[in-house]
Amino acid sequence: MDCCGHAHTPAYQPAIWRMGLAPVGALLAGEVGPRGSTEAARTAETASAALDVLRKSISVDVHTHGGKSGITSKAPPSDDLANAMRAGSLAVACLADVPDSPILGRNPEGSLAVVRTPEPGQLYRHHLERLAWMDDLVASHGVRRALCTADLDAAHKAGQPAIVADVEGLDFLDGKLERLEEAHQRGIRHLQLVHYTPNDIGDFQTGAITHQGLTAFGGEVIQACHRLGFVCDVAHATEAMAKQAVKLATKPLLLSHTAVSGSRAMGPTPLTGRQISPDHARAIADTGGSVGIWHFFPSLDKYVDGLKEMAEMVGVEHVSIGTDQFDARGCVEDYTQWVHLVAAMLRGGFTAEEAGKIAGGNYMRIFRAAVG
Numbered sequence: 409m410d411c412c413g414h415a416h417t418p419a420y421q422p423a424i425w426r427m428g429l430a431p432v433g434a435l436l437a438g439e440v441g442p443r444g445s446t447e448a449a450r451t452a453e454t455a456s457a458a459l460d461v462l463r464k465s466i467s468v469d470v471h472t473h474g475g476k477s478g479i480t481s482k483a484p485p486s487d488d489l490a491n492a493m494r495a496g497s498l499a500v501a502c503l504a505d506v507p508d509s510p511i512l513g514r515n516p517e518g519s520l521a522v523v524r525t526p527e528p529g530q531l532y533r534h535h536l537e538r539l540a541w542m543d544d545l546v547a548s549h550g551v552r553r554a555l556c557t558a559d560l561d562a563a564h565k566a567g568q569p570a571i572v573a574d575v576e577g578l579d580f581l582d583g584k585l586e587r588l589e590e591a592h593q594r595g596i597r598h599l600q601l602v603h604y605t606p607n608d609i610g611d612f613q614t615g616a617i618t619h620q621g622l623t624a625f626g627g628e629v630i631q632a633c634h635r636l637g638f639v640c641d642v643a644h645a646t647e648a649m650a651k652q653a654v655k656l657a658t659k660p661l662l663l664s665h666t667a668v669s670g671s672r673a674m675g676p677t678p679l680t681g682r683q684i685s686p687d688h689a690r691a692i693a694d695t696g697g698s699v700g701i702w703h704f705f706p707s708l709d710k711y712v713d714g715l716k717e718m719a720e721m722v723g724v725e726h727v728s729i730g731t732d733q734f735d736a737r738g739c740v741e742d743y744t745q746w747v748h749l750v751a752a753m754l755r756g757g758f759t760a761e762e763a764g765k766i767a768g769g770n771y772m773r774i775f776r777a778a779v780g
């Protein structure tokens with residue numbers, strides 16, 4: 409099959425989410441309850457129901473860096489991501505390069521912040537270097553890069569893990585809109601407007617307010633995202649910026665990783681500045697969009713509670729999973745946990761249809777409208 413001008417190679421690896429036996433075994437081995445017990449039988453039952461969800465619908469982590477050996481690590485590309493995705497039956501990872509990572513560090517409160525000034529062109533060079541890393545990952549390490557919805561469908565059918573190339577923060581633009589076209593040509597299909605570095609697009613949640621929301625240039629960037637075909641992600645944007653983006657947007661917006669303000673499921677956390685109000689979440693939902701919930705919860709069951717907190721506010725059509733997996737923190741430390749998370753969603757009371765929407769269907773709706 410051919411799509412977007414490139415040929416798909418047939419997968420030689422077993423199509424895990426079509427066969428499904430290995431993850432059920434893993435669930436039985438890794439979950440509560442000894443083999444043969446009622447608890448183990450129940451676990452096996454939800455495991456097989458979770459696999460059924462992952463077989464029927466395309467599941468997506470809407471914001472990730474690919475874990476410890478991923479794109480934000482110093483490690484060269486490896487098979488780790490593809491292997492974990494296969495083991496946990498995750499179909500698609502939105503894998504985000506972080507252009508401003510060379511200038512970020514931990515502030516005294518333990519949160520990420522800008523700690524040094526970039527040299528001219530440094531963040532653009534870093535971004536290009538990370539794109540080369542991604543090219544190598546796709547060329548030699550068992551994941552496909554999806555450029556359109558048909559690519560995602562084909563990868564899921566073939567049982568091969570796929571990535572949507574993503575960028576967290578447009579700090580590589582240096583005011584040059586034409587770099588968005590270059591990003592599209594390099595295979596990127598998902599862009600997050602702001603991160604931790606002050607830029608000329610808009611205000612971010614953990615920084616000083618300098619623009620009162622979205623700038624005129626930020627508005628042009630959103631229009632360019634729509635025109636070129638990128639998923640437009642307003643994670644990290646202030647509520648004012650997000651609401652101004654909502655007014656301008658003519659396609660569904662994504663807010664890929666956060667949690668409800670004061671989330672009881674998260675408990676005390678240094679991430680409160682990155683949580684969002686019910687109003688903020690509803691504004692995103694009103695575009696036909698979705699709000700991704702990150703994985704910074706003490707357990708998978710608490711993660712499911714975090715998904716419920718958002719679903720109660722905006723409805724299951726507008727909630728996604730955006731783990732923000734970048735190091736060892738979080739309850740989905742690697743993707744072998746993905747099927748366990750879906751099983752926890754079913755155990756926690758979501759129907760199979762609802763779990764399918766949250767685990768990927770809602771992102772697919774946004775991707776189809778934004779990218780085609």
Ligand SMILES: [Zn+2]
Pocket residue numbers: 576643644665732
């Ligand atoms: Zn982030």
Ligand SMILES: [Zn+2]
Pocket residue numbers: 471472473504576732
């Ligand atoms: Zn991130």
